[in-house]
Amino acid sequence: MTEPDLPIAAVPTAAEISGALEALLLMADEPMTELVLAEAVGAPETVTREALEALATFYDETGRGFELRRVGGGWRYWTRVEHAGVIAAHVVAGQNAKLSQAALETLAVIAYQQPVSRGRVAAIRGVNVDGVIRTLLARDLVEEAGHDVDTGAAVFATTQLFLQKMGLVGLDDLPPLAPHLPDVEDLEAELSALAAPVVELVPEPVPTADPWTDHQNDPETDHQNDSVPAGQDASAAVPAGQDEEVRA
Template sequence: PTLRWQAAESTQSVRFFFARLTATRGGLEASPSQTPTQRTPRMARLEAALFVAEEALTARRLMQVATLASVAEVRELIDRLNEAYDEVGSAFRIECVAKGYRLLTRAEFAPWLDRLHARGARLKLSPPAMETLAIVAYRQPITRADIEALRGVRCADVLKWLMDHELIRIAGEDNSLGRPFLYATTRKFLETFGLGSLDDLPMADRLRPPREAPAESHRPSAGVSSQASDSDQPVDSAA
């Protein structure tokens, strides 16, 4: 009799449990989305690597540093970290920059951070520098003569300034008379302007010319002298 009573009591308890489960099923099913993202040691290692990195790290590099299984796991953990940041209203977020990833502060905190680090004074682009940099960004690879033809003024000093600040680089030589240098943007350019790649430039699909595969297909540049380096090339008086 004791066993039968215990069995009956157990059956009644089970029925009561399932009755409550049925009544609250909607709440139980919705609870996972309300559960805070659980942090794991792998997430912590990835976060630490991004925190100390001084430049954008590729997914493969992060996989090696944080000893993760695959690039896919890196991207999955980055998504989970960003979810965790969003849940608590964190000032941080992991963004894709220069074909890599960086742990950055959100844009709305820039005014306060500028006071702390005076970031506004770190890199100031004059209108000529900004115009020249924009031409290189959208038309790269491009020769100095072509840049000056578009701007209508000499730009040797501006190009030197942009190179000194590692925003542009010499990407090769054009297959035209004198083989002038070709200029292109750098990885630091992408990091400075928060771009994942050149495809993230505003209206890139409309303003960037079609890509040309072979280097020999670059069009000849007008007004180029026969010297090997374009740093001493004269500008055509018509420009």
């Protein structure tokens, strides 16, 4: 006696699992991978991916206030950028704790140099970064990713939350740094200017006035001296009567 053949379960279509996918994504607080979603709805990954892409296209074409986006290796709902002002004014006004400029610079160094040690980050920025890295660890934007093989110091890398906040699928989507760096010619010119010797200009000394020399060169004195014949006493040139008047 042969056993009856069991019916083969039909593979669900993308349209059939769309509603279940929406429900799962609405309750998710982080991106869900296609594998997790496929297992949850009992469909192959290819069908699940097809359904997700169809939902994303549907939301875009119908102008919904949200979109389905693939970020951080998974899928998640996001509000649209054009409605950010309304959301900020109504829900999150004054509640966004923004990162400081120092934290943003440190996060950028870790993102482009990861895995990187604390000392290397401090050397690049030129300041102590202990407090800033503690802040980034508390925000779950960076995490320890092992130890340096040479020094044994802990090294840091960005997290999945960082990719989500930045709207990136992976680190390969980070914008290139080359357009933001100075040209080689400009950099060489700046280095040459810094290396040029500094010429100190010493002011010329101001000549000091000599009262005796000035007296000798005084036109009035020269005129009086010229009126007395050479070899004659100046008092002898005064008439006798005038001398008596002066003495009287």
